[in-house]
Every structure is written in C-alpha cells, then in structure tokens.
Amino acid sequence: MTKPQSSPIFDKIALIGIGLIGGSIALAARRGGLATRIVAATRSEVGACGEAARIIAPKLKPDCIVSDVGSVKQAVVDAMKPHLPAGVHFVPAHPVAGTENSGPEAGFAELFDGRWTILTPLPDSDAAAVDKLEAFWRGLGSQTDRLDPADHDRILAITSHLPHLIAYTIVGTADDLGGHLNSEVLKYAAGGFRDFTRIAASDPTMWRDVFMNNREAVLEVLQRFQEDLFYLQRAIRWGEGDKLFDLFTRTREIRRALIHLHQA
Numbered sequence: 380m381t382k383p384q385s386s387p388i389f390d391k392i393a394l395i396g397i398g399l400i401g402g403s404i405a406l407a408a409r410r411g412g413l414a415t416r417i418v419a420a421t422r423s424e425v426g427a428c429g430e431a432a433r434i435i436a437p438k439l440k441p442d443c444i445v446s447d448v449g450s451v452k453q454a455v456v457d458a459m460k461p462h463l464p465a466g467v468h469f470v471p472a473h474p475v476a477g478t479e480n481s482g483p484e485a486g487f488a489e490l491f492d493g494r495w496t497i498l499t500p501l502p503d504s505d506a507a508a509v510d511k512l513e514a515f516w517r518g519l520g521s522q523t524d525r526l527d528p529a530d531h532d533r534i535l536a537i538t539s540h541l542p543h544l545i546a547y548t549i550v551g552t553a554d555d556l557g558g559h560l561n562s563e564v565l566k567y568a569a570g571g572f573r574d575f576t577r578i579a580a581s582d583p584t585m586w587r588d589v590f591m592n593n594r595e596a597v598l599e600v601l602q603r604f605q606e607d608l609f610y611l612q613r614a615i616r617w618g619e620g621d622k623l624f625d626l627f628t629r630t631r632e633i634r635r636a637l638i639h640l641h642q643a
Contacts, residue, residue: 383412388515394419395431398582399477400448402486407519410488427588429458441466444508448474450535450585452499452528454592460501468508471499471528474521475539479580492520499528536596541604543586544597546578 392408394401397419405417425431428447439445445467449455452471463469476494478485496516500509513523526534553572557564590597614622 383410387413387415388511388518389414391416391418395425395435397421397483399481399483399485399490400474402483403476403488403490404448404486404519406486406488407491408515411518411520413515413518427458428455429462432459432462436462436464436467439464439467442468442508444468444470444512446470446472446512448472450539450589451593452531456499456501456528468505469501470504470509470512471501472512472516473497473499473531473535474516474519475535476521477581479577481582481585489520491516494521496521496523497531498523498525499531500525501528532593532596533599536593536600540589540593540597541600543578543581544590544601545604546575547586549575550579 392404392414394405394417397405401419405419408414408417425434428449432445435445445459445463446469447455447459449471450473452473455471456469459471460469474491474494474496476491476496478490496519498509498513498516509525513525516523549572553564554561611623611626613619
C-alpha cells in the first residue's frame with residue numbers, strides 16, 4: 380500500500396470523467412494524501428478530449444497542469460494543445476492499467492500499483508510540471524517512464540491495441556462458427572478463450588475511439604501480424620512442427636519475462 384504524503388502534491392485535482400480510471404485516481408489520491416481537494420465532473424455534457432479542453436480553457440488558472448489518461452497520445456496532443464492558453468502546462472499521460480469493467484463503481488485504489496504510467500511530455504513542456512505530475516503518478520502507486528507521443532502510439536499498438544483487436548475478432552469468430560453449438564462453445568471454453576472473452580468485454584466506445592485515433596500504427600502492426608499468421612498457417616499445413624516449436628519456445632520466454640517484471 381502506498382504511504383500517505385507528508386504534504387499534498389496538489390491543492391486541488393479536477394477529474395473530468397469519472398469512470399474506471401478517474402474513479403481509481405480519486406481513490407488512490409485519497410489513499411496517498413496527494414491532494415487537499417478532489418472534485419469530479421461527469422462526461423455527459425463533454426465530448427472528446429479536444430472539446431473538453433476547449434470548454435475548460437477559460438477557467439484554467441495560470442501554472443495549472445492539464446493531463447489526460449488516453450491510450451493514444453499523438454491524437455490527444457493534436458486535439459487538446461491548440462485550446463490550452465499560455466501559462467497552462469500540458470503533460471499528456473497514459474496509465475497502462477485497467478480491467479474489463481467500466482464506470483465509477485469499477486474503480487479501486489490499487490489499480491495502478493506496480494503498473495506503468497507513461498508520460499509523453501512535449502518539447503516545450505515545463506520541466507517542473509512534468510516532474511510534479513510524475514511524482515503524482517508515483518504517489519498513486521505507478522512506475523513511470525517518459526516517451527515521445529509517436530513512439531508511445533507505436534509501442535501500444537503492439538502491446539495493447541492489437542491484442543484487443545484480436546480478442547474482439549476471435550470472440551466474434553467463435554460466435555459465428557458455433558451456430559447451434561454456441562451453448563457448448565461457452566460451456567467448454569478453456570482458459571485461453573476465457574482470457575479472450577475477458578479482454579473483449581472492454582468498453583466498446585473507448586476501443587472504437589482508440590482504433591480510430593491510432594489507425595496508422597494499428598494498421599502497420601496488423602499487417603505484420605497477418606504475415607506472421609500466414610507463416611503459421613503454412614507451417615501447420617506442411618507439417619513443419621519444428622517452426623511451431625521454435626516460435627512457441629521463444630514466446631514462452633517472453634511470457635516468463637513479463638511475469639518476472641510483474642506486468643502479467
């Protein structure tokens with residue numbers, strides 16, 4: 380458990396949108412004593428992040444920090460930065476944590492513990508503001524790192540966006556192929572299929588927006604994935620078990636490395 384700060388990092392935190400991530404930030408910030416006041420606004424009257432930035436811009440105090448928690452960074456930068464006034468520090472961020480559940484009732488204080496939060500500061504970002512936001516995320520329990528926004532989007536296309544796309548696809552394929560056996564498909568679903576169904580239960584609105592806003596990186600990695608699938612298809616067709624064994628051995632080691640890093 381994260382120990383409370385001796386003094387708060389922020390006097391006031393305003394959360395726009397209070398779903399799983401926003402709710403968990405509020406709970407973890409309260410747990411860690413990171414803010415004197417925590418306020419939240421629902422997103423019912425606010426659209427995408429660019430529109431949110433436009434609406435809040437006139438109310439922002441000089442030297443305040445504006446950040447986000449989006450899974451795509453370059454599109455967020457392009458949408459929000461033009462609306463933010465001079466003297467306001469914009470530091471995009473992405474907590475690489477979550478569950479298949481959504482809504483404020485799904486939040487919990489431990490969501491970020493031991494997980495990565497990636498900050499993507501811009502060339503003109505104020506260094507002190509970046510350091511302060513990084514300290515805040517560490518106070519929430521995260522490990523932190525910094526990346527260029529475009530590099531972030533390419534990496535997450537591989538590690539997060541493609542797996543979700545595959546999950547949505549394979550569950551849909553199973554449903555299409557099951558036909559009159561659909562009840563048996565669900566009844567006898569083994570661990571691998573259960574893992575896919577868990578991921579495919581994620582918020583469809585959010586993931587639609589992720590794919591629309593990171594389309595170039597996703598399409599690039601999807602093309603490579605299709606080529607790798609064709610390689611496996613040929614190996615199975617021609618009985619080339621050595622190729623399958625080599626791939627499975629290599630990927631098993633990657634999985635073990637993830638467990639060692641506590642990111643599995």
